Amino acid sequence: MFAAIASGNPLQLSTEVPNSNNLQHTIVLSSTKPKSYSHITTFILPNVTFPAEFAGTVYFKLSPAEEFKFFGYLSAEKPSAIFKVRMPNLNVSAATEPGDGLGEIDMDDEIPGEASTSGNISEIIIGISIEPIDQAILKAQELKSQQNPPVSSTSLVVARGNPTAVTNPGELAKMYPLVTQQLAARIVKHAHNYLTGFLDPQGNVPIKCFDNWWNKFKSRLQMDAQFLNEVTED
Known part of the structure; x- marks a missing residue:
């Protein structure tokens, strides 16, 4: 069991x-x-x-x-x-x-x-x-x-x-290494999911799109960080 x-x-x-x-x-x-x-x-x-x-x-x-x-x-x-x-x-x-x-x-x-x-x-x-x-x-x-x-x-x-x-990311990663890895993977996946919608024919993304993602991500993180639980790392 x-x-x-x-x-x-x-x-x-x-x-x-x-x-x-x-x-x-x-x-x-x-x-x-x-x-x-x-x-x-x-x-x-x-x-x-x-x-x-x-x-x-x-x-x-x-x-x-x-x-x-x-x-x-x-x-x-x-x-x-x-x-x-x-x-x-x-x-x-x-x-x-x-x-x-x-x-x-x-x-x-x-x-x-x-x-x-x-x-x-x-x-x-x-x-x-x-x-x-x-x-x-x-x-x-x-x-x-x-x-x-x-x-x-x-x-x-x-x-x-x-x-x-805990006053900096390094201390957080040292205290919770596995959770930090999971968090980083989900943030990267969230960015990837957003930015793939703005790919040009050469596979590039305007930097403005990344700035927009980051601003939206920070706002949503402040309102409800639990949304990261819904992001898959695969």
């Missing part, structure tokens, strides 16, 4: 927890070996029809002995989530803002049994529980309302960092 993939590693499918009536699933990323950081994507498989009134709440832990910690949810409207992984001994502190999955799993302390200089994670366990979507949204809101919770040893903390600290 679900799957996860860590960058540089193969796709791994979920398995149903025995006697859970198909309501609980786990994914073990035992071959995950990121460098200083990596990305983990969780998603609902394309052939699965997920009921709109339910959500798959997503939990993480680093070993079977730990308790799962909630980070967000998957649903019919949000079938995937991306997490950035920070490695141990980086001594990173970050604010907490979960919910959409575009955040960080911050492993701030050394993992028991792992050498502090190894730079690898031996195992990440993902738990997904199917629950009413109202409960999932409530959990996400409660987690989002927590400000700077204490980070215990080997805990995983979803963090975006401070969005007000």
Whole structure:
């Protein structure tokens, strides 16, 4: 029903927890070996029809002995989530803002049994529980309302960092590299769709047409940036 993939590693499918009536699933990323950081994507498989009134709440832990910690949810409207992984001994502190999955799993302390200089994670366990979507949204809101919770040893903390600290495109791209790529691709595609209507026989476009597109694009962006979700990158 679900799957996860860590960058540089193969796709791994979920398995149903025995006697859970198909309501609980786990994914073990035992071959995950990121460098200083990596990305983990969780998603609902394309052939699965997920009921709109339910959500798959997503939990993480680093070993079977730990308790799962909630980070967000998957649903019919949000079938995937991306997490950035920070490695141990980086001594990173970050604010907490979960919910959409575009955040960080911050492993701030050394993992028991792992050498502090190894730079690898031996195992990440993902738990997904199917629950009413109202409960999932409530959990996400409660987690989002927590400000700077204490980070215990080997805990995983979803963090975006401070969005007000982003002052230029480079910082934004560094914080959200995948989303930045998607944004750039959609802006380019939007410009291409507009400008192809003004091609001359030689395949050129007057610069005035580009200026017109840019002015219209900026105006629409201010009114409703959600229109970019409708632009396909292909």
